[in-house]
Amino acid sequence: MxxxxxxxxxxxxxxxxxxxxxxxxxxxxxxxxxxxxxxxxxxxxxxGVPLQYVLGRAPFRYLELKIGPGAFIPRPETEVVAGAAINALRAFPAVDRLAVDLGTGAGPIAAALASEVPGAKVIAVERAWAAAGQARENLEPLGVTVVGVDAVQVATAAGPLSDLAGRVAVVAANPPYLLDDAELGPSVAEYEPPAALFGGGPDGLETPLVFLAAAARLLKPGGVVVLEHDPSQGEALRRAATEHGLFDDAHTGHDLTGRDRYLRAERTDRGQP
Ligand SMILES: C[S@@+](CC[C@H](N)C(=O)[O-])C[C@H]1O[C@@H](n2cnc3c(N)ncnc32)[C@H](O)[C@@H]1O
Structure with a gap:
């Protein structure tokens, strides 16, 4: 056949x-x-319906996640980003392995952290109602708590998750980061939620910078942020992380094709977000 x-x-x-x-x-x-x-x-x-929506599931690292319209389809490059977050979380003693996944979508990064890091306690944040529902289906069996709030609120002093401020070991995220003029395949443009794709602002960095501010609020000194981005955004994000003294040791990690793909930086004990 x-x-x-x-x-x-x-x-x-x-x-x-x-x-x-x-x-x-x-x-x-x-x-x-x-x-x-x-x-x-x-x-x-x-x-033109994406294969993953037709099948109702998508592979991610060692897992298979439920997926449907309303949630972003997990991508292979995010497997590398999740790997960096997993390594960062494993470097903390088991009792300190508290992690937050911002903009969890259907939950791939949170699921990988929870299933690959012994002792991890993971909280997943998602603003979109439809995606948060799918995240709960994928993540609650793994013991992950899904919180349906906006990262903008997480970045503010009295916002949700304020009880976690300064306590988290790793914040990982794949925020929407595409530039407004990014070329999309027809099945992406027609079927995936635009709010999961475009970062906003002239360089696609509006939402990634909100996520970085939320990470600065949540992380303890020495805690690590791992933030996926477009290959064009590496330098701007390294600068944004370090310019107010919030993060040190900012560097850019690569995906499997060698392109700049994520920021990794450590929270200093200086600077209030
Ligand atoms: C590129 S998708 C990534 C989803 C998932 N982390 C993954 O890698 O498959 C970005 C996700 O962030 C969510 N999001 C966008 N802005 C947000 C905000 N301000 N607060 C919380 N979630 C947000 C979107 O709804 C979407 O699910």
Missing amino acids: NFPTPDHERLAAGLLGLSLGELRARNQVGSLRLPEAYAKAAHQLEK
């Missing part, structure tokens, strides 16, 4: 609960039978 696109092949594998290798092996020996649901699901795919 010939599949018209790689996504059709992945769809068939996903519906049958097979790996691509297993699907291909069955196909080669002629024992592959497509399930009844395939034709309708393939039609959705052909209309």
